[in-house]
Amino acid sequence: MDEKRIAELKQAVYEANMALPEAGLVKLTWGNVSTIDRDEGVIVIKPSGVPYAEMAPSQMVVTDLEGKPFSGQLKPSSDLATHVILYQNFEGVGAVVHTHSKWAASFAQAGRPVPAYGTTHADAFYGEVPCTRQLTEAEITRDYEGETGNVIVETFRGNQVDAAAVPGVVVRGHGPFSWGEDLKQAVENSIILDEVAHMALLTELLGGKETIPDYLLDKHYYRKHGANAYYGQ
Amino acid sequence: MDEKRIAELKQAVYEANMALPEAGLVKLTWGNVSTIDRDEGVIVIKPSGVPYAEMAPSQMVVTDLEGKPFSGQLKPSSDLATHVILYQNFEGVGAVVHTHSKWAASFAQAGRPVPAYGTTHADAFYGEVPCTRQLTEAEITRDYEGETGNVIVETFRGNQVDAAAVPGVVVRGHGPFSWGEDLKQAVENSIILDEVAHMALLTELLGGKETIPDYLLDKHYYRKHGANAYYGQ
Amino acid sequence: MDEKRIAELKQAVYEANMALPEAGLVKLTWGNVSTIDRDEGVIVIKPSGVPYAEMAPSQMVVTDLEGKPFSGQLKPSSDLATHVILYQNFEGVGAVVHTHSKWAASFAQAGRPVPAYGTTHADAFYGEVPCTRQLTEAEITRDYEGETGNVIVETFRGNQVDAAAVPGVVVRGHGPFSWGEDLKQAVENSIILDEVAHMALLTELLGGKETIPDYLLDKHYYRKHGANAYYGQ
């Protein structure tokens, strides 16, 4: 392993994790961020249950691509297996974020996808953010965190949703996962998912029921993504 | 061009843009503020997609009165064309603000004007803040940002609403625009619009349905505006 | 006038006004606090429309007991006449606060008193916080701010509510006023009024409809007030 590259990844994962309580998405020790370096053959993730105020870059946990930690480290986040499944099944994903952010988690608790009620949603998510089915008792007994990854993959495949175009999900009864090409995108998508979930609830309280027309969804999504994007520098 | 005046305008536009995340109206790179100097023949606006934390006054983009940027600059905000249409059609408007602030955007997403439920509203907006119709697919294909400006102008003209007395709007499925004689007023109106939208939702959750009587709307609006205003120094 | 005493009052009124945006009750230049010194024969109040960030203790406006400002000062808050009426009619009131704080103002906009749903309410307000009737057009034309004071007094007298035991009100379509023996109490009551209004809305959203029993209201109110109080040092 390239020591310098590992140190860089640890620093970046540390900063991405610290961005979550800063953005108001995480309380106590909830939430975790990881990144993958497929060339280097490593995943780097937050350690389990360490308070954010005491966390240091050196404590980030390095594992192989199957999520097996190299020796002599803290225990990785208990949700690691979910991250691993997402990296193995969603091509091009470079980072994964899990939080219990209030509004997205409340959609998860209500068992509902987050509808695309406006352009704020369309700027980041090309259509509704899906909600998985409830895991069965057998799945939870067998491998809870791994099966959480599997049910996310099943949800996207079953509904033919492109995980690159809809970089987030709410897991039934649990909370949101989001991802992106890199840490910056994955963290931003977790912020946006919670914000559009909040606005979706407000929209419904105001009597709103209609999602935006497909042509407006297209316009906003492709204004920011793909070959014809013209947002940003 | 007067270099010193341009530098002043850039500084002022920079500060007005920075006031939006400060006021909690903007996350990530959402939102944009511009101002116009009709004598100088310029519009100055935020660059597209630059993080607020990295933004500098020198990066503000200067364009002519049709929104054509002078060469050698960053790309202007993608919403520039909307700002231009508003400057061309709403007399006396010196600055325009666009955000995705949560409560105002939720009225936009629900397709509803913001009702004048109280004096907080009346102090700044002389009547309900209108909601535009949905843009058609043809309009969005032709010139999305320009047509967003046009549908705002159409909404005010069609309902005979005076844009000087009601300095804001919510664009269907999108979010709020507000404006004012200068940057300070335009930013304040964006703050007030989100606050009264929030209070309007709370009012409805409490069972409130009646807007304030016209004579109270008059009293509060004219206490702060026009020849007989007696608020302030 | 005792110069030193006046300077003290100005400093105290300045600090009380600054506490409102700090507590999240006030945006922009909304809100005003005054105090009265009956022995000295003065009322001291915030000037009208001065931004909080630029405000200085020396700018606080001194008036006589009828609300006539002594010469050579800034214009007083436009709501001064309301404060004066409250001082003239509510015995023992030493300070008055007016805000447009969101939750209390939303009860005002919905035309509803704030029900006593819990002990947080009972600790400060001995029963529901009343809502005034709407002012008539004639009253608003005649003397808007003075009549706002009169309708508050009418609301308490008409319902035989003791303004010392229920130190706050919501004015229909407008917002809350609160008061107390001194500036500290009046400011605290404005904080509590907004908090219990927020909790009252949440309680109703959860299906709660019952106010607390009178014996619990009594217990909590008298635990903190009157001869048998045993809260505090």
Place this chain on the structure above:
Amino acid sequence: MDEKRIAELKQAVYEANMALPEAGLVKLTWGNVSTIDRDEGVIVIKPSGVPYAEMAPSQMVVTDLEGKPFSGQLKPSSDLATHVILYQNFEGVGAVVHTHSKWAASFAQAGRPVPAYGTTHADAFYGEVPCTRQLTEAEITRDYEGETGNVIVETFRGNQVDAAAVPGVVVRGHGPFSWGEDLKQAVENSIILDEVAHMALLTELLGGKETIPDYLLDKHYYRKHGANAYYGQ
């Protein structure tokens, strides 16, 4: 008494109390935290009605195990008797927290337990957080604070709820109490209780009605608690 141990306890109780306004759970002087040292024979609790900004570790009040303060101190929190009853009846409880935090208090005001709608809840509370019955007038007259403790104990015993597995309650019409093995746990449980109450309300506003299945509740609770826990270091 061991002076050094007492000083340590005072410092720890001070810090735990200060954590409550920091976490947004407490306004003004509301809220109180205590701890017990059964070996030392003392309970240490916040003094009554002292503003957080002026509070010092030395002011924490030391009492015996029946809640009788040693002489020469400030008056203890008026809720001390509730804390004492909880220590006497709930084995293994080392610290107690009381707040009027908005969302938990609103469940109390609505007279409703907080349902276990998701894994955020299950991570800390093994099942719904119960709501006590209303105290009778006789109970309130006799010994309000002591009977508040008794009705909490009655609620847990009557419903055969294990106070170690469900370390919190909402007292009808009043607000939440939470506890834990030590100050850190008790404070964290007060934060979690308010957060899951907030999310429970949001879940219901989104149409959610189903609590999580028992096997998911088991999985999350025992992932963090007991002999087979694998969360944390």
